[in-house]
Amino acid sequence: MNKTAIILGASGLTGGILLRKLLEDNRYSVIKLFSRTRIEGLPNKVKQFIGDLLELEKFKSDFTADEVYCCIGTTARKTPNKEFYKKIDYGIPVMAAKLSKENGISTFLVISAMGANRKSNVFYNRTKGEMEHDVLQENIQRTSILRPSLIGGERNERRILEKIGLAVFKIIQPLFVGPLNKYKIISAECIAQAMVNLANNTSNAEVIISSNDIKKLAKNN
Template sequence: MKAIVIGGTGATGKELVAQLLEDSRFVAVTVLVRRPFFGQQAKLTEIVVDFERLNEYKVHIQGDVAFSCLGTTLKDAGGKDAQWRVDHDYQLEFAAIARASGVESFVLLSAFGANANSYFFYNKMKGKLEDNIKKLNFKQLVILHPGGIERPGSNRKGERVMMKLLNACNAIGLFKGYEPISTNRLAKAMIASYFKFKETLKVVILKEIKEISAYQH
């Protein structure tokens, strides 16, 4: 099988690419990146792209399954419009090109609370993306809804504080939907979900993410 990945240089994406390369079920992995990152590795094809002209790279967006874990923060993007461009527009265009190229399966890393009707910008953005990708009619669409994500070596002070608070709250049974999960386990769940869930549409909640992250082939 062949996999195509965007968002492969992020915390979860790096884990995902590494695991795909180690997985004998995948004979080729194509990663679309903004700048060179991975170097030469067996089975890996790294394509440097301009996400503003993604359609020009459609020849590379072909395979059995597409994985999307692209995303940025409001701070890093520099504003809501810029974040929407990355988190919604780029991923939707990638999905549309993949579908038009005959890719039948799509695995999307979304977020707990994603809802197109939400009053919260982030949740609304994620919900809109999900709704729009659903309209592409993939044969298999898997959407993962993790809570907090534990990124190893994170340099985001606010994120580190939030993870500590969530862990403390989880210990007394609060905010279980936001219980943190490591990028390693989340990447495992993304791959496992492709093989485990064959429904046309499957939304994978945190409990299931934790379960399938231990799924062995």
């Protein structure tokens, strides 16, 4: 198999792990990265397109592939301006879905978040919910929206408060049983593996993937 995959957000935690997995996967002969900065030291099968992802439509002619993996996401701490935050967490995935539809890409996977709801009073949840809704409006043949809980893993950037929060969360993990199980930390490794498995399992008809189901899908390797 000689597939082409697009990754948005390959410089982030989950996107970086996903990139490594696709590099090791013989089913993929070309991996296209769309990002603001170049990642050095990558093999020839990686093609990098550098520019402003808020103007993703300018890349339309190069935005061709079999699959799109959208791992874009920021935080309120990194992007306190709500208007700019929405341009990233809503605008980029929705434009990626539009380009996928226009260019005949049949598989689109995007990371959302637990609690996404376009009618929520919480800005973060509402933004994610609006993104999900408008991505689905494109009616791409195979769309998978992953809703992970708190994502764990070693990040390159320093996020002291987030590290403290994760440490505390890990301590109380044993208390998360029964209905609370879905709130347990999920690793970025797990999310990336589930995305690859989803893209390569045409029998999976689920559209919205909960955090618990992401963990199950990651094991089907």
